[in-house]
Amino acid sequence: MASHETSLQRYLEQERARLHGTLSTMGVHGHYSVSLELERVAMMSHFASQLVQIDHALRKLKSGSYGVCEVCQGSINPARLQAFPRATACIACQRRLEQHLDRH
Ligand SMILES: [Zn+2]
Numbered sequence: 001m002a003s004h005e006t007s008l009q010r011y012l013e014q015e016r017a018r019l020h021g022t023l024s025t026m027g028v029h030g031h032y033s034v035s036l037e038l039e040r041v042a043m044m045s046h047f048a049s050q051l052v053q054i055d056h057a058l059r060k061l062k063s064g065s066y067g068v069c070e071v072c073q074g075s076i077n078p079a080r081l082q083a084f085p086r087a088t089a090c091i092a093c094q095r096r097l098e099q100h101l102d103r104h
Helices: 003-027 032-061 078-083 091-102
Strands: none
Touching: 003 091
């Protein structure tokens, strides 16, 4: 494995550990309030989806398919991967996915 990939893997694993820590802290709550609870659930689902993406990117890194867009199978721009290491889709496909999600 190239050193770049090793540091990338380390970065993703650190992110994963951080998110796991955040999620387990958020699981513990003192007083209950609906708005706080909703906020917490929104945050947790946000972090959980990041975790899923990170796990996914790590698996791809290990299987050697990292940097390949899952939608169009094209290669993902290296600058994009540097800015957003857990990316599994190229910019064009990601935009389409986000536009699709926004409509819901
Ligand atoms: Zn694509």
